Amino acid sequence: MNKNETLHYLEQHGIKYEIVEHQAVYNMAEMEQIELPHPEADAKNMFVRDDKKRNYYLLTIKSNKRVNLKQFREENGTRRLSFASPQDLKEKLGLEPGSVTPLGLLNDSHHEIPFYLD
Template sequence: MNKQETYDYLDRAGIRYEVTDHPAVYNMAELEQVSLPYPDRDGKNLFVRDDKKKNFYLITVAGEKRVDLKEFRKVHGLRPLSFASPAQLMERMGLVPGAVTPLGLLQDEDKKITLYLDRFFAGGLIGVHPNDNTATIWLAAEDLVRVIEDHGNPVEWIDI
């Protein structure tokens, strides 16, 4: 699902969103160089897997937050976690590093990747890539959750 297909999907779902186009960014440091309308609402995404390479998770938190994977796994009762490989990212969500986004879950055919979403975003906007790192879209976090859950992926709100 490319950027335009993502916009079309959200339009069909009746989701309101705002688009900020920008040069390609591959990490949060590069994104800091981009002028964003809601810089404190941008999501940072960590695509991780368990030590058996069986279960995959997308952890989306506010951009300035750090995630201690050892602590995270303990709190959520998961097996040891590490970052998924670029090949696993492509296989599971059809994305390349730098374009990771909760909207990539719309390409998870097995609907098994769990989204853990920072409660910081509840009741407000979240900025995510539209399956392409040359834009950020801003939408209500609850709308993002609805789209992901309607697709069939589990979502859990978390405190980081």
């Protein structure tokens, strides 16, 4: 889905939203340089995969928390995890690095990617 299709989807489903546009960010240090309207809701969005490239996961974690993929793996019974490649991100969610968002799941037409919200 492109931006207009996503907005149309949100409107069709009566989902309230606020648009805040900013450049792509690749780490929390870059995020801190951006003035956002709700800093208490800042989060990290990460697209990860298992070591066999069979399962992919989208994780959203509070910005001030450290991510522990080993702990996540143990708690959720997954194989060993690492960050997915930019190619995987584009193929699976239609997103570019630095622009990962839960709304990208709207592009997962096969509903294969679990979403974990911390």
